[in-house]
Amino acid sequence: MLEVSRLSHGFGRRPPLWEIPHLRWDGRSLVHLRGDNGSGKTTLLRLLAGLDTPRRGTIRWTLDDGAPAAPPRFGDLLYLHQQPYLFDTSVAGNLRHVARWQGWRGDDARSRIASMLARCGLADHARQHARSLSGGERMRLALARAWLLSPRVLLLDEPTASLDRQAIDDITALILSLRETGCAIVLSAHQQSVLTERCDAEWHLERGGLQVGDMQAGIAEPRPLGADS
Numbered sequence: 191m192l193e194v195s196r197l198s199h200g201f202g203r204r205p206p207l208w209e210i211p212h213l214r215w216d217g218r219s220l221v222h223l224r225g226d227n228g229s230g231k232t233t234l235l236r237l238l239a240g241l242d243t244p245r246r247g248t249i250r251w252t253l254d255d256g257a258p259a260a261p262p263r264f265g266d267l268l269y270l271h272q273q274p275y276l277f278d279t280s281v282a283g284n285l286r287h288v289a290r291w292q293g294w295r296g297d298d299a300r301s302r303i304a305s306m307l308a309r310c311g312l313a314d315h316a317r318q319h320a321r322s323l324s325g326g327e328r329m330r331l332a333l334a335r336a337w338l339l340s341p342r343v344l345l346l347d348e349p350t351a352s353l354d355r356q357a358i359d360d361i362t363a364l365i366l367s368l369r370e371t372g373c374a375i376v377l378s379a380h381q382q383s384v385l386t387e388r389c390d391a392e393w394h395l396e397r398g399g400l401q402v403g404d405m406q407a408g409i410a411e412p413r414p415l416g417a418d419s
Protein backbone atom coordinates (compact mmCIF):
# COMPACT_ATOMS: atom_id res chain seq x y z
CA MET A 191 0.00 0.00 0.00
CA LEU A 192 1.31 3.41 -0.97
CA GLU A 193 0.42 6.52 1.05
CA VAL A 194 1.31 9.95 -0.22
CA SER A 195 0.77 12.99 1.95
CA ARG A 196 1.06 16.69 1.15
CA LEU A 197 3.50 15.94 -1.62
CA SER A 198 4.87 18.68 -3.84
CA HIS A 199 7.93 19.09 -5.97
CA GLY A 200 9.42 21.60 -8.35
CA PHE A 201 12.68 22.84 -9.74
CA GLY A 202 14.73 25.97 -9.11
CA ARG A 203 12.74 29.06 -8.23
CA ARG A 204 9.71 27.95 -10.21
CA PRO A 205 6.49 27.23 -8.29
CA PRO A 206 5.74 23.59 -7.51
CA LEU A 207 4.65 21.53 -10.52
CA TRP A 208 1.79 20.12 -8.48
CA GLU A 209 0.63 19.48 -4.94
CA ILE A 210 -0.93 16.17 -3.94
CA PRO A 211 -2.66 16.49 -0.57
CA HIS A 212 -3.33 12.80 -0.24
CA LEU A 213 -3.09 9.68 -2.39
CA ARG A 214 -3.64 6.10 -1.35
CA TRP A 215 -2.91 3.21 -3.69
CA ASP A 216 -3.56 -0.43 -2.94
CA GLY A 217 -0.48 -1.40 -4.97
CA ARG A 218 -2.47 -3.94 -6.92
CA SER A 219 -4.08 -2.16 -9.83
CA LEU A 220 -2.92 -1.00 -13.24
CA VAL A 221 -2.89 2.79 -13.13
CA HIS A 222 -2.70 5.27 -15.99
CA LEU A 223 -0.81 8.40 -14.90
CA ARG A 224 -2.08 11.01 -17.31
CA GLY A 225 -1.10 14.61 -17.92
CA ASP A 226 0.05 17.01 -20.61
CA ASN A 227 3.69 17.26 -21.62
CA GLY A 228 5.56 18.96 -18.81
CA SER A 229 2.81 18.37 -16.22
CA GLY A 230 5.25 16.45 -14.04
CA LYS A 231 4.53 12.77 -14.69
CA THR A 232 8.19 11.72 -14.81
CA THR A 233 8.87 13.83 -11.74
CA LEU A 234 6.14 12.02 -9.79
CA LEU A 235 7.25 8.55 -10.95
CA ARG A 236 10.86 9.28 -9.97
CA LEU A 237 9.73 10.39 -6.51
CA LEU A 238 7.64 7.24 -6.07
CA ALA A 239 10.65 5.18 -7.16
CA GLY A 240 12.77 6.86 -4.49
CA LEU A 241 15.16 8.24 -7.12
CA ASP A 242 14.57 11.84 -6.00
CA THR A 243 13.63 13.40 -2.69
CA PRO A 244 10.47 15.50 -2.61
CA ARG A 245 10.68 19.15 -1.71
CA ARG A 246 7.73 18.73 0.59
CA GLY A 247 5.55 15.90 1.86
CA THR A 248 5.95 12.20 2.41
CA ILE A 249 5.75 8.95 0.49
CA ARG A 250 5.23 5.90 2.68
CA TRP A 251 4.77 2.23 1.95
CA THR A 252 2.56 0.39 4.40
CA LEU A 253 1.23 -3.10 4.97
CA ASP A 254 -2.48 -3.76 4.32
CA ASP A 255 -3.27 -3.03 7.98
CA GLY A 256 -1.56 0.38 7.76
CA ALA A 257 1.60 -0.64 9.66
CA PRO A 258 4.75 0.88 8.17
CA ALA A 259 6.60 -1.27 5.64
CA ALA A 260 10.21 -0.89 4.56
CA PRO A 261 10.53 0.94 1.22
CA PRO A 262 10.62 -1.59 -1.61
CA ARG A 263 14.13 -2.76 -2.52
CA PHE A 264 15.66 -2.75 -5.99
CA GLY A 265 13.99 -5.55 -7.91
CA ASP A 266 10.79 -5.27 -5.88
CA LEU A 267 10.15 -1.84 -7.34
CA LEU A 268 11.46 -0.86 -10.76
CA TYR A 269 11.29 2.38 -12.70
CA LEU A 270 11.64 2.17 -16.49
CA HIS A 271 12.47 5.33 -18.38
CA GLN A 272 10.83 5.85 -21.78
CA GLN A 273 14.25 5.35 -23.35
CA PRO A 274 15.33 2.52 -21.10
CA TYR A 275 18.98 2.08 -20.30
CA LEU A 276 20.28 -1.14 -21.86
CA PHE A 277 23.59 -2.80 -21.09
CA ASP A 278 26.26 -2.48 -23.79
CA THR A 279 25.96 -6.08 -24.92
CA SER A 280 23.68 -8.40 -26.88
CA VAL A 281 19.97 -8.86 -26.23
CA ALA A 282 20.58 -12.22 -24.52
CA GLY A 283 23.55 -10.67 -22.68
CA ASN A 284 21.21 -8.10 -21.12
CA LEU A 285 19.14 -10.95 -19.69
CA ARG A 286 22.25 -12.87 -18.58
CA HIS A 287 23.17 -9.92 -16.34
CA VAL A 288 19.85 -10.33 -14.55
CA ALA A 289 20.23 -14.11 -14.37
CA ARG A 290 23.60 -13.64 -12.61
CA TRP A 291 22.05 -11.08 -10.26
CA GLN A 292 19.34 -13.63 -9.43
CA GLY A 293 21.93 -16.33 -8.83
CA TRP A 294 20.71 -18.54 -11.68
CA ARG A 295 23.34 -20.71 -13.29
CA GLY A 296 23.83 -23.15 -16.18
CA ASP A 297 20.82 -24.79 -17.79
CA ASP A 298 18.43 -23.13 -15.36
CA ALA A 299 19.63 -19.66 -16.42
CA ARG A 300 19.68 -20.60 -20.11
CA SER A 301 16.13 -21.95 -20.09
CA ARG A 302 14.74 -18.94 -18.17
CA ILE A 303 16.42 -16.57 -20.63
CA ALA A 304 15.25 -18.53 -23.68
CA SER A 305 11.68 -18.62 -22.46
CA MET A 306 11.71 -14.88 -21.67
CA LEU A 307 13.15 -14.09 -25.10
CA ALA A 308 10.37 -16.14 -26.70
CA ARG A 309 7.70 -14.55 -24.52
CA CYS A 310 8.83 -11.08 -25.48
CA GLY A 311 9.20 -11.91 -29.18
CA LEU A 312 12.97 -11.41 -29.11
CA ALA A 313 14.21 -14.95 -29.78
CA ASP A 314 15.34 -14.01 -33.29
CA HIS A 315 17.27 -11.03 -31.89
CA ALA A 316 19.11 -12.86 -29.12
CA ARG A 317 22.58 -12.22 -30.56
CA GLN A 318 21.88 -8.72 -31.84
CA HIS A 319 23.46 -5.81 -29.98
CA ALA A 320 20.83 -4.32 -27.67
CA ARG A 321 21.54 -0.76 -28.78
CA SER A 322 20.75 -1.57 -32.41
CA LEU A 323 17.18 -2.57 -31.57
CA SER A 324 14.18 -0.53 -32.71
CA GLY A 325 12.28 1.55 -30.16
CA GLY A 326 9.59 -1.09 -29.65
CA GLU A 327 12.15 -3.89 -29.35
CA ARG A 328 14.16 -1.89 -26.82
CA MET A 329 11.10 -1.47 -24.65
CA ARG A 330 10.29 -5.18 -24.98
CA LEU A 331 13.83 -6.05 -23.89
CA ALA A 332 13.61 -3.66 -20.95
CA LEU A 333 10.31 -5.28 -19.92
CA ALA A 334 11.84 -8.76 -20.32
CA ARG A 335 14.76 -7.76 -18.10
CA ALA A 336 12.40 -6.28 -15.52
CA TRP A 337 10.18 -9.36 -15.64
CA LEU A 338 13.11 -11.64 -14.73
CA LEU A 339 13.44 -9.65 -11.50
CA SER A 340 9.78 -10.45 -10.57
CA PRO A 341 8.99 -6.91 -9.42
CA ARG A 342 6.03 -6.22 -7.17
CA VAL A 343 5.69 -2.65 -8.44
CA LEU A 344 6.63 -1.37 -11.87
CA LEU A 345 6.69 2.32 -12.76
CA LEU A 346 6.70 2.76 -16.54
CA ASP A 347 7.45 6.16 -17.99
CA GLU A 348 5.72 6.56 -21.38
CA PRO A 349 6.26 2.91 -22.40
CA THR A 350 4.50 3.42 -25.73
CA ALA A 351 5.76 6.90 -26.68
CA SER A 352 6.75 7.21 -30.36
CA LEU A 353 5.73 3.63 -31.18
CA ASP A 354 3.53 2.53 -34.05
CA ARG A 355 0.28 0.67 -33.61
CA GLN A 356 1.78 -2.83 -33.87
CA ALA A 357 4.52 -2.02 -31.34
CA ILE A 358 1.93 -0.51 -28.98
CA ASP A 359 -0.16 -3.68 -29.26
CA ASP A 360 2.93 -5.82 -28.48
CA ILE A 361 3.89 -3.72 -25.47
CA THR A 362 0.28 -3.68 -24.27
CA ALA A 363 0.10 -7.50 -24.40
CA LEU A 364 3.37 -7.77 -22.45
CA ILE A 365 2.33 -5.30 -19.77
CA LEU A 366 -1.03 -7.04 -19.32
CA SER A 367 0.76 -10.40 -18.97
CA LEU A 368 3.14 -8.93 -16.43
CA ARG A 369 0.19 -7.63 -14.48
CA GLU A 370 -1.29 -11.15 -14.46
CA THR A 371 1.74 -12.20 -12.42
CA GLY A 372 0.50 -9.91 -9.63
CA CYS A 373 2.78 -7.00 -10.42
CA ALA A 374 1.23 -3.58 -9.71
CA ILE A 375 1.90 -1.08 -12.47
CA VAL A 376 1.71 2.68 -12.85
CA LEU A 377 2.30 3.81 -16.42
CA SER A 378 2.49 7.35 -17.65
CA ALA A 379 1.10 8.35 -21.03
CA HIS A 380 -0.13 11.73 -22.15
CA GLN A 381 -2.41 10.18 -24.78
CA GLN A 382 -5.10 7.54 -24.59
CA SER A 383 -4.29 4.24 -26.30
CA VAL A 384 -5.27 0.58 -26.34
CA LEU A 385 -3.00 0.26 -23.32
CA THR A 386 -4.48 3.07 -21.22
CA GLU A 387 -7.98 1.77 -22.02
CA ARG A 388 -7.07 -1.42 -20.17
CA CYS A 389 -6.10 0.40 -16.96
CA ASP A 390 -8.18 0.07 -13.77
CA ALA A 391 -7.57 3.57 -12.51
CA GLU A 392 -6.41 6.95 -13.67
CA TRP A 393 -4.29 9.55 -11.91
CA HIS A 394 -4.63 12.78 -13.81
CA LEU A 395 -2.15 15.58 -13.24
CA GLU A 396 -3.77 18.86 -14.22
CA ARG A 397 -3.92 22.44 -13.02
CA GLY A 398 -1.33 21.72 -10.36
CA GLY A 399 -3.27 18.89 -8.71
CA LEU A 400 -4.05 15.23 -9.08
CA GLN A 401 -7.46 13.81 -9.90
CA VAL A 402 -8.01 10.15 -9.13
CA GLY A 403 -10.48 8.16 -11.18
CA ASP A 404 -11.75 4.61 -11.16
CA MET A 405 -11.82 3.58 -14.83
CA GLN A 406 -14.11 0.61 -14.23
CA ALA A 407 -16.74 2.70 -12.50
CA GLY A 408 -16.04 5.73 -14.65
CA ILE A 409 -15.74 7.94 -11.57
CA ALA A 410 -13.25 10.73 -11.16
CA GLU A 411 -12.87 12.32 -7.75
CA PRO A 412 -11.30 15.75 -8.05
CA ARG A 413 -8.79 16.55 -5.33
CA PRO A 414 -8.49 20.31 -5.40
CA LEU A 415 -5.10 21.91 -4.91
CA GLY A 416 -4.20 22.26 -1.25
CA ALA A 417 -7.29 20.48 0.10
CA ASP A 418 -7.09 17.50 2.40
CA SER A 419 -9.11 14.44 1.57
Ligand SMILES: Nc1ncnc2c1ncn2[C@@H]1O[C@H](COP(=O)(O)OP(=O)(O)OP(=O)(O)O)[C@@H](O)[C@H]1O
Nearest residue numbers: 201202207225226227228229230231232233234380
Ligand atom coordinates in the same frame (compact mmCIF):
# COMPACT_ATOMS: atom_id res chain seq x y z
N1 LIG B 1 16.10 18.08 -13.25
C1 LIG B 1 15.34 19.09 -13.65
N2 LIG B 1 15.77 20.38 -13.54
C2 LIG B 1 14.98 21.40 -13.91
N3 LIG B 1 13.74 21.26 -14.42
C3 LIG B 1 13.27 20.01 -14.55
C4 LIG B 1 14.04 18.87 -14.18
N4 LIG B 1 13.30 17.76 -14.42
C5 LIG B 1 12.14 18.18 -14.94
N5 LIG B 1 12.11 19.53 -15.02
C6 LIG B 1 11.00 20.34 -15.52
O1 LIG B 1 9.83 19.97 -14.80
C7 LIG B 1 8.70 19.98 -15.68
C8 LIG B 1 8.02 18.61 -15.62
O2 LIG B 1 8.88 17.66 -16.22
P1 LIG B 1 8.47 16.12 -16.34
O3 LIG B 1 9.51 15.47 -17.16
O4 LIG B 1 8.21 15.57 -14.99
O5 LIG B 1 7.09 16.22 -17.14
P2 LIG B 1 6.30 15.09 -17.93
O6 LIG B 1 4.84 15.28 -17.60
O7 LIG B 1 6.87 13.75 -17.66
O8 LIG B 1 6.59 15.52 -19.44
P3 LIG B 1 6.56 14.66 -20.81
O9 LIG B 1 5.14 14.17 -21.01
O10 LIG B 1 6.95 15.67 -21.84
O11 LIG B 1 7.56 13.53 -20.67
C9 LIG B 1 9.21 20.36 -17.05
O12 LIG B 1 8.97 21.74 -17.24
C10 LIG B 1 10.71 20.06 -16.98
O13 LIG B 1 11.44 20.93 -17.81
